[in-house]
Amino acid sequence: MATLHGQPVLILKEGTQRTVGRDAQRLNIMAARVIAEAVRSTLGPRGMDKMLVDGLGDIVITNDGVTILKEIDVEHPAAKMIIEIAKTQDNEVGDGTTTAVVLAGELLKRAEELLDQEIHPAIISTGYRLASEKAMEILEEIAIPISKDDDEMLKKIAATAMTGKGAEVALDKLADIVVRAVKTVTEEVNGKLRFDPDYVKLERRQGGGIEDTELVEGIVLDKEVVHPAMPKRVKNAKILLVDSALEVKETETDAKIRITDPEMLQKFIEQEEKMIKDMVNKIVEAGANVVFCQKGIDDLAQYYLAKAGVLAVRRVKKSDIEKLAKATGAKVLTDLRDISSSDLGEAALVEERKVGEDKMVFVTGCKNPKAVTILIRGGTEHVVEEIARGIEDAVRVVGVALEDGKVVAGAGAPEIEISLKLKQWAPTLGGREQLAAEAFAAALEIIPKTLAENAGIDPIDVLVELKAAHERGEKYTGVDVETGKVVDMKERGVLEPLRVKSQAIESATEVAVMILRIDDVIAAKGLEKTKETGFEGMGEPEF
Structure with a gap:
């Protein structure tokens, strides 16, 4: 004023x-x-x-x-x-x-x-x-x-980042896991090393001890197989990644279908079933035996997939779909009309395992995985979270050290x-x-x-x-x-x-x-x- x-x-x-x-x-x-x-x-x-x-x-x-x-x-x-x-x-x-x-x-x-x-x-x-x-x-x-092949020095960098964050119990093992994970996903671009921390997935699971933490050279999903009749273990997996729903598509415009007698209703239901069956047939004909879907899978589609012996997982996060594409070499499809065997990714094994109290889907044995998962274990939720923070820091600093070549x-x-x-x-x-x-x-x-x-x-x-x-x-x-x-x-x-x-x-x-x-x-x-x-x-x- x-x-x-x-x-x-x-x-x-x-x-x-x-x-x-x-x-x-x-x-x-x-x-x-x-x-x-x-x-x-x-x-x-x-x-x-x-x-x-x-x-x-x-x-x-x-x-x-x-x-x-x-x-x-x-x-x-x-x-x-x-x-x-x-x-x-x-x-x-x-x-x-x-x-x-x-x-x-x-x-x-x-x-x-x-x-x-x-x-x-x-x-x-x-x-x-x-x-x-x-x-x-x-x-x-x-x-x-520091050179990219100096594993001992890289482990020391990882250990320094994790010291004091509850990881001392298994420091050597965790440092080794971090270095292997970072080196697996690091790529050479125009003569320079490039590391993207997004491709090292940290999956936390309460139970066991810190020593039980492991590196999975592939992707671990916090999901379970969608239908009980589906196989829980698929060897030599041919993997299809879909980012749209496996169900009958709704019309883009508002439309009404007027049904006047029961026969028409039956035909309509049969036509819907045929569309879903054709969709599943295309997946099977392309050679896919594992399907990861970003959105929902219709109940009928689940039945036909199970009948064909296909393992399917629904509502997979977009970030996980991208990691799966990077790890298995699969293309992410939106429309199944153009599906071919070249769009599929490969993994030696896809299986559902019980980890702690929950079921998880493991995609392992990828030939040249450019995305990996560190499955973090610990006695309590708070221990797991703190170990995860330490590992996350270690992953980032090892990646930075590799990119810059200086410590x-x-x-x-x-x-x-x-x-x-x-x-x-x-x-x-x-x-x-x-x-x-x-x-x-x-x-x-x-x-x-x-x-x-x-x-x-x-x-x-x-x-x-x-x-x-x-x-x-x-x-x-x-x-x-x-x-x-x-x-x-x-x-x-x-x-x-x-x-x-x-x-x-x-x-x-x-x-x-x-x-x-x-x-x-x-x-x-x-x-x-x-x-x-x-x-x-x-x-x-x-x-």
């Missing part, structure tokens, strides 16, 4: 909350730091888990950063921006979400100290951006090349190396940007510091030892959370893809810069909440 000649002039809508200048920056930074602090204790192999209970009473137990942040309901817009970088990190590389969020929080904390020294946000932003670019160069220098040591080694190199480089900037670059370098120390804290080790001692080791040129030295010592992580086999680190640093920098440049927050009345939520208008956030 402004005043003109003593007369109040309403500019913003009544009830709108406005925070300007230093207050806006302080509140935004606080909101971002609260979110970072919420997930900080989950970082690393000794990180703790969070139990999240939603409004319906459903429980999630996890230490996966992005899962936690997706589940918690936040109000503050700056907090939402921090959650966005976790989602981006997850979409791009699948791991390093907690690292990105914790780093963003620390960058903002260091920036706040510079703001208190009257350094302009634009100068801090420039310094951060320059430091981030330099960090990318340093990462490239310390990256370790870095883990356990805080790259962060300390970048931090030291940035501190040496910062004075070349001159001006106040140097202070921002030094703050950026100091912020990177939060990762090894947090790893040490979460493992119950003195963080100050660890940082001193780490810096001393890196100054001696031991660039792969990181924190061993089991012994509390600093060791060579390349030899220890703690490795992460280069892209996980570079994406985390870039994302954290971008969001920190964006939040720093905000000096005015105007919140519409609709954002206002009651005090019961712990957050009223644009006041101080409470989570």
Whole structure:
């Protein structure tokens, strides 16, 4: 509201909350730091888990950063921006979400100290951006090349991603399954390796133990055979994939059929039956003995298919139909009029098996499957879900490592190396940007510091030892959370893809810069909440 000649002039809508200048920056930074602090204790192999209970009473137990942040309901817009970088990190590389969020929080904390020294946000932003670019160069220098045939190294990458996510019981076995799955579906396109995580299907099933998790070189469907008289096991399967319903089609236009005597009704029913029988005959004549249908299968069609000894499954998800096409080499048909034997896919065996309490259909023995399934087992639903999250992360990072052919040591080694190199480089900037670059370098120390804290080790001692080791040129030295010592992580086999680190640093920098440049927050009345939520208008956030 402004005043003109003593007369109040309403500019913003009544009830709108406005925070300007230093207050806006302080509140935004606080909101971002609260979110970072919420997930900080989950970082690393000794990180703790969070139990999240939603409004319906459903429980999630996890230490996966992005899962936690997706589940918690936040109000503050700056907090939402921090959650966005976790989602981006997850979409791009699948791991390093907690690292990105914790780093963003620390960058903002260091920036706040510079703001208190009257350094302009634009100068801090420039310094951060320059430091981030330099960090990318340093990462490239310390990256370790990896070949697609180096299975041992790939297993170590998978194991690093799964450590701390409940998978330690069967870490070696799970790492082996992940590497085999990723290598099976990775394809070479124009001389470059390409991996699509969509073609590694994760099927969860409660029961058994984590050790019972297996890789199926084919597709597992959470479905059962549609008719009891159908075969439950088909060898040398010729597979037909249909994305339309196996039933009499309805007319496109509104039409009425007037039947005046019982004979006409009988003829009409017989004609419908004949159409369905012809449809099934075409399937059988083409040589198909297994049918996967995306939509429904008419009861009569089920009967004729069963009579012909064809195994059929209905209402298969579109994504599963696509995976089946990729695994078996079948074409997805919409119209059965043009069906031929060349449209069919092949598999050595299709069978219905009982897994736990439910029946599932296994399509195995595909010649060159470009889609596979990892069947995840565990004692309880929550264990299975957490193992699945760990395997999903491992699948993504192994795929990224194969595509890029470069990895870095883990356990805080790259962060300390970048931090030291940035501190040496910062004075070349001159001006106040140097202070921002030094703050950026100091912020990177939060990762090894947090790893040490979460493992119950003195963080100050660890940082001193780490810096001393890196100054001696031991660039792969990181924190061993089991012994509390600093060791060579390349030899220890703690490795992460280069892209996980570079994406985390870039994302954290971008969001920190964006939040720093905000000096005015105007919140519409609709954002206002009651005090019961712990957050009223644009006041101080409470989570």
